[in-house]
Amino acid sequence: MGKQPEKADEHQKLVELNDVLENYFSNTIIPQLFVDANMILRKFTPAAMTHFKLSDSDLGKHINDVSNNIRFPTIIENIQEVITEKRAMEKEIQTTDKIWYQMNILPYIIRKENRTNGVIITFIDINDRIQILKGYEKLNRNYENIIHSISHDIKGPLSNIEGLVDILRDIEGCEKETSNILDMLSKSVNYLRKTINELADIQESDTDFARERERVNFGNVIEDAKLALKDKITESEAQIKTELDVTEVNFSRKNIRSIMYNLLSNAIKYKAADKAPNT
Secondary structure: OOHHHHHHHHHHHHHHHHHHHHHHHHHOOOOEEEEEOOOEEEEEOHHHHHHHOOOHHHOOOEHHHHHHHHOOOOHHHHHHHHHHHOOOEEEEEEOOOOOEEEEEEEEEEEOOOOEEEEEEEEEEEOHHHHHHHHHHHHHHHHHHHHHHHHHHHOHHHHHHHHHHHHHHHHOOOOHHHHHHHHHHHHHHHHHHHHHHHHHHOOOHHHHHHHOOEEEEEHHHHHHHHHHHOHHHHHHHOOEOOOOOOOOEEEEEHHHHHHHHHHHHHHHHHOOOOOOOOEO
């Protein structure tokens, strides 16, 4: 008889926990799915209904039957991997409608039984972030092109100037020829100045988006840079470690991202030939 109140208390706790979960799933603005260990879709947030066009009729269905709505081809394999290994998975994905998300799949573990009873999947829209990072990659390529142009286009005028100066030094008492050479020298200088101005003239429209100041978290900025350089990091087997004395700064988020991107990119690019980069 003494066990009945105990069972009642346990049942009440489960009801309360379920109410908490229902309340959470009903109010969060992040697309989330709860898939049980049998790959059945049990819950999803209103945001998931909007993003992936799910409806109440999809509850209780096998995830395979609604995977086309999610538009990510390997989601079933990823869920199975997390359930099997009991280890969270985080990855950047692009759905078939060309939208980028950061997808987190967390194992839902019943602690008493040490058993994974499903997964909770969270989707964070990072499409704008990806587009900004692509913009920085484009700017970085432009800077590389500028450096390349400087090293080639300016050598010719500089050589002309140097040659003309040497000629002037060797001429004595020939004002007409000196005047002609000075004219040529002036033209070379003007061409050099024009070339430098053209190389330095980055349109305001290219950088306006990077000027707004805000409170920036360095950890997030580093993760953004790692995301943009993911292929290079994987290819070079780079090990990136972070140790931050200051976690936030009031500055342009986009400028900080650009700085961090270039620091990591250069660290990988100019690594020692005989070992993987360690930054």
